[in-house]
Amino acid sequence: MxxxxxxxxxxxxxxxASAATVVTLDFDADSAFSTWVDGTGPLTSGTLTGTADGVNFSYQVRISGTTDGTNSNLDFNDQRPLFNFDNNNVTLNATLSVINLTATSPGTIAFDGFTALSQFDNKLATGGGPDAVRVTGTTGGTETFTGTMNPESFTFATIKGGDLFVEAVDDGDNSNWRLEDLNLQFTGVAVPxxxxxxxxxxxxxxxxxxxxx
Structure with missing residues (x-):
């Protein structure tokens, strides 16, 4: 016995056992984002791949945005999402989504949510960028980042599940603001x-x- x-x-x-795995996407360096060249979207990336807890998987990232009704809009520069502030005192937003998530090896894969994003130039801390950036997930609530916080990147206090809504509020200097990287969290469970x-x-x-x- x-x-x-x-x-x-x-x-x-x-x-x-399962554990969370964080993947960092570099918009300008990854060829999957070569389709992100113009317009407000929705635009869909090429196929991205990763491995989480022994499970291989593929997925795509979709982005859409809005204009202020005139010349300010969500655009793209070197594949980076660009908030183009051609007018003073406007608010621009973009919505990022993970779609077509599929396990390509035995096991299951789940998208937990977004954990961070980073900015490329005209940062909030150095001026030239927007006054504030708000990020909201389908789950995980809303967080606000301002220049006084001196952020190089925005690490979320709570993971943002589902879609990620990024809202940038213009500071009136008609500048641009670009995103550089995006962090996503996945959990895989491999077949024994x-x-x-x-x-x-x-x-x-x-x-x-x-x-x-």
Whole structure:
């Protein structure tokens, strides 16, 4: 009975565990974003790939934005999303989404949400950029970043699940503001190896025998 108990514990230890994996996307360096060249969207990236907890997966990122009704709009420069402030005192926004997420190896994959983004130039801290940036997820609430916080990048206090809504408020100097990187979090659960499956079976047998005794 002790042997069967040990086998049961071994089987439980062999079961797959999941942990979050953060992926950083570099808009200008990744060829998947070569389609992001003009317009307010929605624009969809090429296929991106990653690995989370032993599970390989593929996905795409979609972006859409709005104009202020005149010349200010969401545009793109070197594949970077660009908030083009051609008029004073306007607010521009962009919505980022992960779509077509698929596991390409045995297991399951889930998109947990967005964890951070970084700015390229005309930063909030150095002037020339917007007064403030607000980020909101479908889940995870809203956070506001301002120049007085001297942010090089915006690391979210809570993960932003679902879609990410980025809103930039113009400071009146008709400048531009570009995004550089975006961090996304995924969780994968791999299918157990055959040896693990055998141990799971032995665990069940051990528990069954123990109950009968």
């Amino acid at each position: 002790k042997t069967l108990t040990i086998l049961s514990l071994s089987a439980l230890l062999a079961l797959p 190896e055959p040896s693990s499956a055998v141990l799971v079976g032995l665990a069940g047998l051990g528990l069954l025998v123990r109950r009968r005794r």
